[in-house]
Amino acid sequence: MVKVTIDGTELEFAAGTSLFDACRTARGEALPHFCYHPDLSVAGVCRLCQVEVEGMPKLTIACNTTVREGMVVHTRSEKVRRAAQQILEMHLINHPVDCPICDQAGECGLQDQYMTYGLYESEVGKSDKVHKAKVQVIGPRVVLDKERCVLCSRCVRFCDEVTRTGELGIFNRGDRAEIGVAPGRQLDNAYSLNTVDICPVGALTSLDFRFKKRVWLLRSTPSLCHGCATGCSVRVDHEAGTVYRLKPRRNPAVNGAWMCDEGRDTYRELHADTRLREPLLRRDGALRPATWPEAWATLAAAAGPAAPLGFAVVSPRQSLEEIALFAHLAAVLGAPAAGVSGGAREADRGEGDDLLRSADRAPNRAALAWLGLDEPAGADLAARVRAARGAVLVYGADPAADAPGWREAVAGRTVIHLGTHRNATAESADIVIPLGAWAEKDGLLVNRQGRVQASRRAIARPGLAQEDWRFLADWLAAAGATEFPASLPDLRRWVAGRVPALAGVDLNALPPEGLVPGAVAAGAGGER
């Protein structure tokens, strides 16, 4: 440990700590900066983070300095403020300041910094600016505005160090220096939109999000990406019930500061035309909208005390609580339960890599194992369904799309579909119950590390769709069960009590980065 005095306060830091991080701790806020990023190498090119270190002849940049015993640092002196002001003015020499049409406005480093360190009486004439290319589509997802770039090199370092694809570079020198893609290439790696996140200005913008919404109108909800078994921490940005984008939420234990491009697209399914908005019942051969009382009456007749349920399958896309409650419901209704991958089963196996993307596209497969549910392979599943008599209950999955032999196995039997979209299983079902999609409810996921993380409700459910756990609890009550939860915290306590791995874990008070149950007991943080 080394002792450092920052702005008159003596603090201790581990040897090797960057002075930038030390100042952030001491000040409670970061120094002004563009190029520093905790998950990238130090470039030290923007010169904004200069601080005064006693004994040094000139100001020094904090990001490229490590703490030393006895260092005395000033971050709020007039000299430091003047330096930041002048540097910012330099960054603005050729900046177009077209904030009204810039998608970054509202979350722009230049705007934010200028509020504190602006010169306001600019010393640079507008007409002398060097103009560069605007609206350059440099890849399938990213648009570059060369004028707005402050040449912090974050995007270049990201492509060099994180994806190691090296598409981007800084070309030319002086005031002609600009970001560009290597000749004959495109910024088309699987993580390209992270460059948009880390670009401190509006030089890199997302083709998908561009002009859809001004960012100051958005509200953010901490959540999890449901795109694969990695379970990246994300934030859902939404307004008036519509989700506009997903952004990674920094979680060093899982995804660092990144997420993949494919995961960012998953918000679209929330607003698909095929969303189920009301209960549907098969009448005269066709699915027709029904009211909830009608749906309940039909459900009770199809799978109640009078007519025992035959078989129940659940998708590993549902949350831990939902799978647990569903398995319990199946037991009460007297049916065996199993897991089955949702969507086309093949779609659950995608391309993986050693960065974040898992080939397993189901976000919660580990929970199935925790709850003692197996996942029979396609033909096996059909055989087991055929062996059981009575109605078939499907939750969140789409076995009719591709599980071999499924359609034959359920032919002539009542199929109950609990889900969010009008998929093949819903189309061929007799009773279709509309429930909430992932951003419309609270839920826990267990990722491939065995880490339990919480996803939070961001928006309202469409139409008459019900909250999953409430629907399942209501059904349990209707089926005469003695054990059913009265609230979500109640449900989580009940789940923790049923899963041996979760002994002693309070599922209602998970840390923001989630936790790996075994690792907690062993005292390890759980590295990725």
Added chain:
Amino acid sequence: MNGKVHGYGGKMTLWERLYLGEIFRGLGITIRHVIRNLLHTGDMPTVQYPEEHRAYSPRFRGRHRLMKREDGTPRCVACMMCSTACPADCIHIVAEEHPDPAIEKAPASFEIDLLRCVYCGLCEEACPCDAIRMDTGIYDLAADSREKFWVDKEFLLNNTTDGTR
């Protein structure tokens, strides 16, 4: 009130109570005004609305208009400053990519719900491009359905001072 008010609480004189005399006096006043107005029509204080409109101050905030560029396309760049500033939340803009990269952003649709508008002028003030103005002087809004008060981009672009009301 301290002053004496005729006919209200106070005692009426005999002449007043005789009724007819006062009636003719009142008719006389009316006829005098009619004749004077007929002889000096220019001095009449009545504005012949709706044929005539009173001249308002140039600062008066009337129905909005959208300004055009020289080529006739909207000057608005769909920055949403006006709709953000609007306290009535009645400006609805959908942005789109402009083919010219120097302009970059343009409104695909621009709608104002005039029935919700409180004519505060904050939209005008917020606009960085002087693209929305309330200087048309148009204050008489009348229509036979609510939908007609929901005006679109085309309407606002052609809503000039001398345009159709």
